[in-house]
Amino acid sequence: MSAVTEKQPRYAVIVAGGAGTRMGTEIAKQYLPIGGIPVLMHTLTRFHALDPGIQLYLVLPEADFSFWKNLCERYAFAVPHRLVKGGKTRFCSVRNGLESISGASGLVAIHDGVRPFVDVQVILRSYEVAADVGSAVAAVPLKDSIREMLGSEKSVYRNRSQFRLVQTPQTFQLSKIKKAFAAGEQDFFTDDATVFEHMGWEVCLIPGNPENIKLTSPEDLDFAEYLLKKRKSSV
Template identity: 45%
Template sequence: MTRTDQFYAIIVAGGSGSRMKSDIAKQFLPLRGKPILQHTIEQFLAYSDTMPIRLVLPERDLPIWETLCAERRFRPANVTTVIGGASRFQSVRNGLASIPIEADKAGLVAVHDGVRPYVSPAIIAESFATASHRGSAVTCVPAKDSVRLVDADGRNTAVDRARVRLIQTPQTFRLDWFRQAFAVAEQPHFTDCASVLEFANYPITLIEGSYENIKITTPDDLK
């Protein structure tokens, strides 16, 4: 059954510059004249300039982002800044806590990495459409390279790459599922929201992403 949904987005931007070998957090690095994070937000604004967006940042980075926004006069009215936590799990949970609980009855939430600036409005739209019908929509692409699985003892075995998907964001879910899943105890192995929902026994539906929807993490990614 199709649900009547209120859409929300949580954009998580808590990275540092360590793997980028930069003193500046990677989400603030310039890309084609704008901070990477601004490009990412603008893709969501291109999908909807009224959908409430929660931008989750470390408290230490708030002055940097405020300065960049002031310099560029970038003040979208539907973007609210939320202070992140010590881990990605905690940061997403903080973003979720800022969404009114009354929205859970018919709401959807998309979680996206702040350093994936090439996500398309079409992928965002598909994630909401699929989650509206299926409860979840996790963006992914097929593996191109051969894949081997390594165990704790260093032994490795081949894996059929046709069965492997590389997970991206956005990852979009029913808000009621999402809030219930994030009420579980924090687990250190959670690297994305799909893992949290799966741990809480909710089904995960995969949707097609794009090889262009890269996560900018290293200098080669930025090039």
């Protein structure tokens, strides 16, 4: 671990404001159990496993606060974290999380709450690289061929080696990403890296891990159970 990283406080904003409509369940996907405990608990535990000193901020819809606290009691979940009220959009939710951090400097990882399989080494690397260059965004190569649509019927080949699938965590120097989010939301923002880049700063990509999928559909939950079983069998 670099000395630069050691000296800076580390934060993580875990964003989980979705309703999970595509999952087709009565409760939001972030609260669904995999391996016997809710998805969000797996996600928070990954960051805590890297460094118990990381200050965790969990952004949820305010209406879910009591429900989440009850889940924590039911599952005896003891990873320290602070609840933050979510916003109308993901941008607003992340901004609320950043504004809840009282510190002016340090490193902050922004991560989707429904990505519980992020590798701890990816998280560590994101903090190290962001400390050095300002940003570190996890990404993986494409496996399938891709084509760009030109209208409703015509398409053209694109070289997949020149593209990456972007994941989270997306980690930044705290002062810079706070400034970027304070500048306001734009329609073309698709993730935190886009907000950062809009300020004229370069986004640095780091290798992510393929298992770090975003749980969206019922099939994803089946795959999540498989990954958990595979992890346990390899221990």
